[in-house]
Amino acid sequence: MAEVEETLKRLQTQKGVQGIILVNTEGIPIKSTMNNPTTTQHANLMHNFVLKARSTVHEIDPQNDLTFLQIHSKKNEIIVAPDKDYFLIAIQNPTK
Amino acid sequence: RSHPEIYPLVLTVKTQEIFHCRAEDDVTDEQPYKLINKETFFEDFKNRGAISDFYPVKKIIQEYPGDELLLVYDKDFKYGLNFYLIGTEEGKENYLNPPEVPEEQEEQKEHISEEVYVYKPLVSKPWVSLGSEKEIEEESVKESTKQIKYMISRKRSKFGAPIKFSDQNASNVKDAYIECTSYPDKNFTLKQLEKDVGMQVVPQIKDTSTQTKWTYPKNATTQYYPREFSEEEKEAFKQSKPLADFLDNMSVSVEIALQQNEITNTFIDDWKCLAEEEGTFGDKTDTYLKEYQSFTDLHSPTEKMITCVSWHPTIFGLIAVSVAERLSFEERVQFSGKLLLQPSLILFWSFSDPIHPQLMLESPDDIFCFQFCPSDPNIIAGGCINGQVILWDITAHADRIENIKSGGSRSKKATLKPMFILEPESNKEAMYIRHCAVSSIENGHKKVITDIHWLSDTFEVNRMGSVFENRNGICCQLITCSADCTICFWDIRPQKISTPQPTEKKKEESIEIPFDVPSTFLHLDLSWKPLSKVRLSKGETSLDHCPTKVSLNEEHLLYKTQDKALAQSKAAKAGEMNPYQNLEGGIGDHLKPIDDFCTKFFVGTEEGELIYTDWKMERDPETGRLMTKKPVSLYTVHDGAVHTVQRSPFYNDIILTVGGWNVAIWKENVTIGPLLQSCCAPKRYTSGHWSLTRPGVFYIGREDGFVDIWDLLEKTHEPALSQNICITVITYIKPWTLSSKQQFIAIADYYGTLHILEIPWTLSHPSTNEISSVNHYFEREVKHLEYVEQRKSIREQEKKEMELEKEKKKVKTYQKSKEQIEAEMKIDYDSYLELEKTVLMNLGLDKVIEKMGVMTV
Numbered sequence: 001m002a003e004v005e006e007t008l009k010r011l012q013t014q015k016g017v018q019g020i021i022l023v024n025t026e027g028i029p030i031k032s033t034m035n036n037p038t039t040t041q042h043a044n045l046m047h048n049f050v051l052k053a054r055s056t057v058h059e060i061d062p063q064n065d066l067t068f069l070q071i072h073s074k075k076n077e078i079i080v081a082p083d084k085d086y087f088l089i090a091i092q093n094p095t096k
Numbered sequence: 097r098s099h100p101e102i103y104p105l106v107l108t109v110k111t112q113e114i115f116h117c118r119a120e121d122d123v124t125d126e127q128p129y130k131l132i133n134k135e136t137f138f139e140d141f142k143n144r145g146a147i148s149d150f151y152p153v154k155k156i157i158q159e160y161p162g163d164e165l166l167l168v169y170d171k172d173f174k175y176g177l178n179f180y181l182i183g184t185e186e187g188k189e190n191y192l193n194p195p196e197v198p199e200e201q202e203e204q205k206e207h208i209s210e211e212v213y214v215y216k217p218l219v220s221k222p223w224v225s226l227g228s229e230k231e232i233e234e235e236s237v238k239e240s241t242k243q244i245k246y247m248i249s250r251k252r253s254k255f256g257a258p259i260k261f262s263d264q265n266a267s268n269v270k271d272a273y274i275e276c277t278s279y280p281d282k283n284f285t286l287k288q289l290e291k292d293v294g295m296q297v298v299p300q301i302k303d304t305s306t307q308t309k310w311t312y313p314k315n316a317t318t319q320y321y322p323r324e325f326s327e328e329e330k331e332a333f334k335q336s337k338p339l340a341d342f343l344d345n346m347s348v349s350v351e352i353a354l355q356q357n358e359i360t361n362t363f364i365d366d367w368k369c370l371a372e373e374e375g376t377f378g379d380k381t382d383t384y385l386k387e388y389q390s391f392t393d394l395h396s397p398t399e400k401m402i403t404c405v406s407w408h409p410t411i412f413g414l415i416a417v418s419v420a421e422r423l424s425f426e427e428r429v430q431f432s433g434k435l436l437l438q439p440s441l442i443l444f445w446s447f448s449d450p451i452h453p454q455l456m457l458e459s460p461d462d463i464f465c466f467q468f469c470p471s472d473p474n475i476i477a478g479g480c481i482n483g484q485v486i487l488w489d490i491t492a493h494a495d496r497i498e499n500i501k502s503g504g505s506r507s508k509k510a511t512l513k514p515m516f517i518l519e520p521e522s523n524k525e526a527m528y529i530r531h532c533a534v535s536s537i538e539n540g541h542k543k544v545i546t547d548i549h550w551l552s553d554t555f556e557v558n559r560m561g562s563v564f565e566n567r568n569g570i571c572c573q574l575i576t577c578s579a580d581c582t583i584c585f586w587d588i589r590p591q592k593i594s595t596p597q598p599t600e601k602k603k604e605e606s607i608e609i610p611f612d613v614p615s616t617f618l619h620l621d622l623s624w625k626p627l628s629k630v631r632l633s634k635g636e637t638s639l640d641h642c643p644t645k646v647s648l649n650e651e652h653l654l655y656k657t658q659d660k661a662l663a664q665s666k667a668a669k670a671g672e673m674n675p676y677q678n679l680e681g682g683i684g685d686h687l688k689p690i691d692d693f694c695t696k697f698f699v700g701t702e703e704g705e706l707i708y709t710d711w712k713m714e715r716d717p718e719t720g721r722l723m724t725k726k727p728v729s730l731y732t733v734h735d736g737a738v739h740t741v742q743r744s745p746f747y748n749d750i751i752l753t754v755g756g757w758n759v760a761i762w763k764e765n766v767t768i769g770p771l772l773q774s775c776c777a778p779k780r781y782t783s784g785h786w787s788l789t790r791p792g793v794f795y796i797g798r799e800d801g802f803v804d805i806w807d808l809l810e811k812t813h814e815p816a817l818s819q820n821i822c823i824t825v826i827t828y829i830k831p832w833t834l835s836s837k838q839q840f841i842a843i844a845d846y847y848g849t850l851h852i853l854e855i856p857w858t859l860s861h862p863s864t865n866e867i868s869s870v871n872h873y874f875e876r877e878v879k880h881l882e883y884v885e886q887r888k889s890i891r892e893q894e895k896k897e898m899e900l901e902k903e904k905k906k907v908k909t910y911q912k913s914k915e916q917i918e919a920e921m922k923i924d925y926d927s928y929l930e931l932e933k934t935v936l937m938n939l940g941l942d943k944v945i946e947k948m949g950v951m952t953v
Contacts, residue, residue, distance in 0.1 A: 003340055003343075003344075004334050004339060004340055004343055005334075007343045007344070007347045008343075010347070010351070011347060011350060011351060011354070014351065014354040014355065014358075015354075015358050016354075016357065016358060017354060022339075022343075024333075026323070027323075028322075028323045028324060028325055029324070029325075030325060030330055030333045030334075030339075031330065031333075031334070040322040040324070044322065067349075068349055068353070070353060072363060077357055079350055079353045079354065081346040081349055081350050083342045083345070083346060085338055085339075085342060086338075086339060086342050088342075088343070088346050088347070088350060090350055090353075090354060092354055092357055094357040094358065094361060
């Protein structure tokens with residue numbers, strides 16, 4: 001649907017964004033703006049990470065739930081928005 | 097023999113016939129004997145002698161008492177032979193009359209069986225002692241002592257009465273018992289001295305048990321390919337509603353997060369950043385170069401100037417300086433005789449001794465430039481004023497200078513440091529080192545060599561100028577440029593000459609080489625020819641460019657690690673410790689050519705030009721000779737000779753050129769012009785050098801003894817700092833990093849003094865991101881240049897257009913008629929009136945207009 005495309009495009013045009021990946025619950029990428037190897041790598045790694053983070057939050061407080069993840073590193077920032085069926089990964093290169 | 101008188105004989109038939117005792121004829125069973133007369137025997141002896149059968153018993157016969165002997169025929173061979181002779185009379189008698197013996201034995205047997213036994217009773221005889229009673233006595237038992245008799249009585253009633261027994265402790269009642277305590281009687285203690293013991297050696301056994309992991313086959317899986325969706329599935333997803341919903345929900349928060357990052361960086365440590373920012377402005381208090389030491393050669397008889405300075409690449413505190421006579425050309429010609437007697441030197445100064453140089457390298461003529469070999473600092477190459485290239489090898493003296501450390505006291509230092517106790521002349525002589533090899537005068541340069549460089553050890557060049565891989569791992573080629581307008585490439589390895597020149601060789605052999613000169617480069621001495629010559633011609637004119645300095649692209653090839661290790665190990669194997677001692681012959685053609693190597697380089701000239709040209713030769717299509725290519729670009733920027741062409745140590749393509757009264761910075765491949773060109777300075781610039789640690793700093797020496805320190809990040813139109821060093825022209829500047837905290841700069845002047853100054857912290861320590869800032873600056877400059885170019889072209893265009901219009905206009909005015917001009921003028925005037933009206937109205941003076949009315953023409 002066009003809406004999906006439009007949303008992704010809007011996100012992509014933000015300043016400093018390197019790539020957007022849309023992944024399903026099993027970690028298989030559905031849509032991505034980057035090349036294939038990078039996409040699969042990021043999808044797989046983020047999938048594990050999100051599951052871990054989610055289980056951590058649940059363990060500490062079963063009523064709690066994971067809403068958002070941001071990994072800030074030296075070179076870039078990885079933003080993950082998880083949901084019960086899919087999750088959205090964005091990689092951004094923040095300017096100084 | 098039972099019968100000794102019997103003599104058995106053997107008688108032959110003939111003997112039997114002679115003695116008439118033929119067997120079975122004369123002697124038979126009834127009469128087996130014959131009586132033979134003695135005389136017959138004697139006759140037989142006379143007739144037959146020794147062969148007579150009776151010869152053995154001849155003596156018996158002779159001694160026989162009777163007359164007749166008895167010869168018996170022994171048919172049964174009783175005595176062994178067929179006849180026997182009885183030798184005695186008695187025997188004869190016995191034979192003839194045998195006695196009657198056997199009859200008596202039979203009579204005795206009959207007598208014994210007839211006797212009857214009669215019983216006789218025994219009669220006792222008196223006993224005869226034979227000594228046995230003694231034994232019996234000994235064996236019998238007798239009482240030795242008399243037996244004692246006791247009688248004990250008791251009342252009769254007590255006999256047989258019941259008795260009661262009770263226990264009693266023996267020790268309670270006194271004397272109830274008598275004790276014979278046992279005591280160890282030493283007489284009876286036996287010490288067992290020997291004991292038979294059986295031993296068995298048994299290995300120590302320990303039982304342990306372990307349980308090992310039982311490995312059993314387990315199914316394992318590996319994923320080779322990541323799981324991916326096919327295109328159709330992806331499409332299906334896109335259409336699905338849940339995905340759209342999800343995106344709607346999540347995209348908002350993601351957007352916010354993305355934007356947040358752009359707004360501010362929440363993770364910055366502001367405190368730290370604050371500190372760094374201050375550093376870039378510099379501390380004004382401590383920016384001056386501090387004087388550390390200065391060196392002058394006091395022993396030299398004439399006035400010298402320093403032409404080139406080079407720090408020793410490995411040894412701390414050692415600097416080498418080439419000195420030359422401070423004379424102009426005419427003076428040189430005038431004093432040429434005197435000059436021959438004085439040696440031209442390269443002096444090695446050490447921080448530890450400011451008066452006496454440590455080593456002095458001798459050369460046939462004044463050196464104007466020299467360089468240590470990068471792969472072996474014991475090899476030094478220098479260029480002379482007469483165009484010769486000189487090579488020194490100071491490996492033999494290396495240990496002498498290695499132990500020089502400023503401020504340290506070592507036992508060896510006593511011998512190194514020439515004390516005032518020793519005679520100065522003898523000490524001086526000991527330190528002169530003669531050059532190892534000089535180039536051939538006819539084939540080399542004809543004029544002074546202005547610049548010399550060792551080529552990088554990663555590549556080498558052949559006659560055509562093509563670049564090959566350098567498998568040796570050491571620097572083996574040189575490039576020189578000279579005032580005779582050529583640039584030469586030299587190779588220090590022995591050349592494989594196809595046509596030997598024996599006559600010339602003989603001449604050279606007659607020259608004796610002093611014994612203390614190492615023979616590393618003996619193959620080059622006096623016959624060294626350049627590999628190739630590049631002539632910088634100006635085209636049709638006969639004048640050529642006169643190069644002063646050369647700057648090559650220090651491109652380091654990316655070797656595969658195996659190759660480099662191979663090259664290094666080969667170099668290590670080929671020589672002992674020093675690969676230069678065993679240079680392998682010639683330039684191999686089997687080396688790999690490197691295709692994309694940049695063979696272009698910069699040359700500065702005497703006229704103040706900077707030429708960017710190619711050293712690769714090409715074949716001229718007309719003449720077929722090897723020709724140098726035309727220069728790629730030429731810029732005339734400086735007003736005087738360019739004496740510094742140097743690449744920045746941080747950026748490979750930024751070049752600093754200093755010449756005349758200004759400085760220029762260039763970027764390779766930017767053909768528009770220099771990135772920076774300073775305006776004319778009040779004093780001439782005579783030397784320059786980049787700073788080794790700060791990318792935006794460089795030092796310029798002036799002719800009045802001042803040093804200008806430029807900092808591109810601070811000011812680009814003038815130097816950041818100016819400091820006076822000496823009173824005369826500065827001829828050479830060379831900074832050097834000794835440690836992370838200490839940086840020195842060597843400044844050489846025209847009067848022969850070498851000043852060593854310490855660079856302050858602010859000038860030596862780069863600020864953070866200085867490299868990228870300077871890089872940005874250069875990029876900006878490049879963009880600026882490009883923009884200028886663009887503007888130039890646009891302006892050209894505009895100019896053209898404007899000219900065209902002008903042309904058009906000019907054409908138009910001729911065609912205009914007078915009426916048209918008038919009409920135009922009227923229109924102009926009307927529009928002016930309107931304008932006046934509107935202005936006055938705006939000013940609020942419209943009433944005045946109506947009153948005043950308009951004056952019409």
